[in-house]
Amino acid sequence: xxxxxxxxxxxxxxxxxxxxxxxxxxxxxxxxxxxxxxxxxxxxxxxxxxxxxxxxxxxxxxxxxxxxxxxxxxxxxxxxxxxxxxxxxxxxxxxxxxxxxxxxxxxxxxxxxxxxxxxxxxxxxxxxxxxxxxxxxxxxxxxxxxxxxxxxxxxxxxxxxxxxxxxxxxxxxxxxxxxxxxxxxxxxxxxxxxxxxxxxxxxxxxxxxxxxxxxxxxxxxxxxxxxxxxxxxxxxxxxxxxxxxxxxxxxxxxxxxxxxxxxxxxx
Numbered sequence: 144x145x146x147x148x149x150x151x152x153x154x155x156x157x158x159x160x161x162x163x164x165x166x167x168x169x170x171x172x173x174x175x176x177x178x179x180x181x182x183x184x185x186x187x188x189x190x191x192x193x194x195x196x197x198x199x200x201x202x203x204x205x206x207x208x209x210x211x212x213x214x215x216x217x218x219x220x221x222x223x224x225x226x227x228x229x230x231x232x233x234x235x236x237x238x239x240x241x242x243x244x245x246x247x248x249x250x251x252x253x254x255x256x257x258x259x260x261x262x263x264x265x266x267x268x269x270x271x272x273x274x275x276x277x278x279x280x281x282x283x284x285x286x287x288x289x290x291x292x293x294x295x296x297x298x299x300x301x302x303x304x305x306x307x308x309x310x311x312x313x314x315x316x317x318x319x320x321x322x323x324x325x326x327x328x329x330x331x332x333x334x335x336x337x338x339x340x341x342x343x344x345x346x347x348x349x350x351x352x353x354x355x356x357x358x359x360x361x362x363x364x365x366x367x368x369x370x371x372x373x374x375x376x377x378x379x380x381x382x383x384x385x386x387x388x389x390x391x392x393x394x395x396x397x398x399x400x401x402x403x404x405x406x407x408x409x410x
Contacts, residue, residue, distance in 0.1 A: 318381050
């Protein structure tokens with residue numbers, strides 16, 4: 144782990160590939176090697192949104208809690224190191240101790256289940272109807288504010304907050320939303336829509352430019368939930384697919400030796 148820590152710079156995004164059935168399900172549905180992410184501060188500390196909310200932890204504590212078998216460093220292309228402290232300041236000022244977004248995780252799991260399962264006929268329709276009812280129930284308690292955050296949402300919001308505060312697009316994460324398993328393209332390949340019928344949603348046109356991605360748009364929901372931001376549904380896989388993040392290195396941990404089914408080890 145010493146080599147891993149030497150590679151780290153403030154603002155780096157740390158991706159975790161961990162043990163456990165839930166971690167495996169997240170990776171499978173998200174079409175990614177990673178199930179959790181965090182952002183590095185300094186002096187072996189990172190920030191992450193986990194069970195218990197947004198916390199500042201030692202790297203080793205995070206690895207032990209998650210039982211992370213492999214850990215990867217991703218860095219924003221061209222990020223000015225003299226300004227990375229703004230990312231940490233933003234977390235401290237806006238998100239520290241915020242709650243974990245359990246409702247969003249459950250909603251994403253249901254959406255991805257409907258998208259991924261290949262069961263046909265009556266059974267398949269029953270699964271979809273049950274999932275839809277589950278989603279409608281979750282939406283009654285859905286909180287679109289920044290009080291509840293998934294791990295990937297914390298990172299995305301942090302970078303975009305600084306992007307807007309500094310009016311510097313170098314901090315903007317360029318996520319190709321059309322590659323996300325959560326969203327789907329219309330047949331004309333020029334429109335993107337949310338892949339569920341919980342509520343009727345406005346479609347948005349894809350923005351092909353690197354500077355202005357469709358993530359900045361807002362969907363309008365009917366019913367009690369008036370608006371939902373796209374960043375409520377950013378996943379760890381979306382961050383990995385980000386066009387202006389690049390991988391620095393991947394390291395094994397003490398948990399790797401017991402992890403024989405690791406996709407990254409085989410790749």
